[in-house]
Amino acid sequence: MTIDERGLRYTFDDAWLVDGMRTPFVDYTGALAQVSPIDLGIKAARAAIDKAGVDPADIGTTIAGSMAQASFDAYMTPRHIGIYAGVPVARPAHLVQRICGTGIEAVLQAADMVEQERVDLALCVGTESMSRNPVAAYTHRSGFRMGQVEFKDFLWEALLDPAVSCTMGDTAENLARDYGISREEVDRYAARSFSRALAAQENGFLGGEIVPVVSEAFAVEGFNDRGIRLPRKVEAVEKDSHVRPSPYEVLAKIRPAFGGVQTGGNSSAVVDGAAASLVASKARAHRQGRAPLARILAGASVGVPPHIMGIGPAPAIRAVLDETGLSLDDIDRIEINEAFGAQILACIRELGLDEDKMNVNGGAIALGHPLGATGVRITTTLARELQRAGLRYGIASACIGGGQGIAVLIENPQAA
Numbered sequence: 001m002t003i004d005e006r007g008l009r010y011t012f013d014d015a016w017l018v019d020g021m022r023t024p025f026v027d028y029t030g031a032l033a034q035v036s037p038i039d040l041g042i043k044a045a046r047a048a049i050d051k052a053g054v055d056p057a058d059i060g061t062t063i064a065g066s067m068a069q070a071s072f073d074a075y076m077t078p079r080h081i082g083i084y085a086g087v088p089v090a091r092p093a094h095l096v097q098r099i100c101g102t103g104i105e106a107v108l109q110a111a112d113m114v115e116q117e118r119v120d121l122a123l124c125v126g127t128e129s130m131s132r133n134p135v136a137a138y139t140h141r142s143g144f145r146m147g148q149v150e151f152k153d154f155l156w157e158a159l160l161d162p163a164v165s166c167t168m169g170d171t172a173e174n175l176a177r178d179y180g181i182s183r184e185e186v187d188r189y190a191a192r193s194f195s196r197a198l199a200a201q202e203n204g205f206l207g208g209e210i211v212p213v214v215s216e217a218f219a220v221e222g223f224n225d226r227g228i229r230l231p232r233k234v235e236a237v238e239k240d241s242h243v244r245p246s247p248y249e250v251l252a253k254i255r256p257a258f259g260g261v262q263t264g265g266n267s268s269a270v271v272d273g274a275a276a277s278l279v280a281s282k283a284r285a286h287r288q289g290r291a292p293l294a295r296i297l298a299g300a301s302v303g304v305p306p307h308i309m310g311i312g313p314a315p316a317i318r319a320v321l322d323e324t325g326l327s328l329d330d331i332d333r334i335e336i337n338e339a340f341g342a343q344i345l346a347c348i349r350e351l352g353l354d355e356d357k358m359n360v361n362g363g364a365i366a367l368g369h370p371l372g373a374t375g376v377r378i379t380t381t382l383a384r385e386l387q388r389a390g391l392r393y394g395i396a397s398a399c400i401g402g403g404q405g406i407a408v409l410i411e412n413p414q415a416a
Contacts (some may be wrong), residue, residue: 010297015110021047026273032272033131048084054280064078065372102398132272185263190265198243206243294413320408328352332393333360336363336397379408
């Protein structure tokens, strides 16, 4: 732990976010629907490595996360991403799973490994194919009676938390009731998310973290080629597909999805995509002759009641602030994953957040939420925004199904 001249306490002495990149986030059953999440992860990883200017041979470990077993080789997800991104075969890889907080968890685990000097450069990847979530039958290996064949839609069934008999949408409705959040408020928040994302797309900010996806092969010596194989007649995908003009008047006409304030227009978009970043020691980060994007200072994960899982960012952010001695007034930018509009508004009210500091380039309502990838995406986006605006501190956070929250605090080294 570092204690600076002001008495602030930082968990990590020497963990730096070098850079990051991602694929476009593309609507469910769209242009990336047939692409394995492993291939999406490889694409993002190679792009992040190229942008960071690091030699993949120097990467000491690969940490990857993905929720659904959306390809037959899903067991090998982190290993294949590392190998086909050029990480040496002798370097290990492992999978992390903290549902919507997976990407932040990967970044924090990488920071821990760098801090402990187990590696000095780590590859973090989050990837998800929502389109390829399987239709599954879990009990058929032991046989079934005539007429009792039963298949389940994994993507839909996974939204239910049987511990509290709540879908994820229900948990947002619970928060709407607890915090007195109206349908109009949720739709107006969603309209602003779309508006901010559209502006960030048009001014080129989002493009700075996106690598276009085209059909290509990834050749690594000693292994078969593995590449993204797009369906026929699909052109290169260059930008997020869900970002579009979505004024309040249009959103207000959409029917409720869970009997309350949440609709398909004011909830996170269901998309496919991957994101990757590099975490390193300061010496390693500067070896390429360029400054890293951000310093990773601290992180926290917490538990909350499952039936209001969406409030998780509030205690997670408080835990990070308590750990460091910072206050919310010290934080210049905040990224909270927009799982649901009511969930975000509940966090805003609980913490008393300044909305002008939060999700200033739009959030998951507009961009989409590929579960395992989101945390890597929002951490990288936050770091880039701090640099663009010349600001110092930022927090990225997410709620987590089952009742958790996670947050990471980063610092712009150019403003320190």
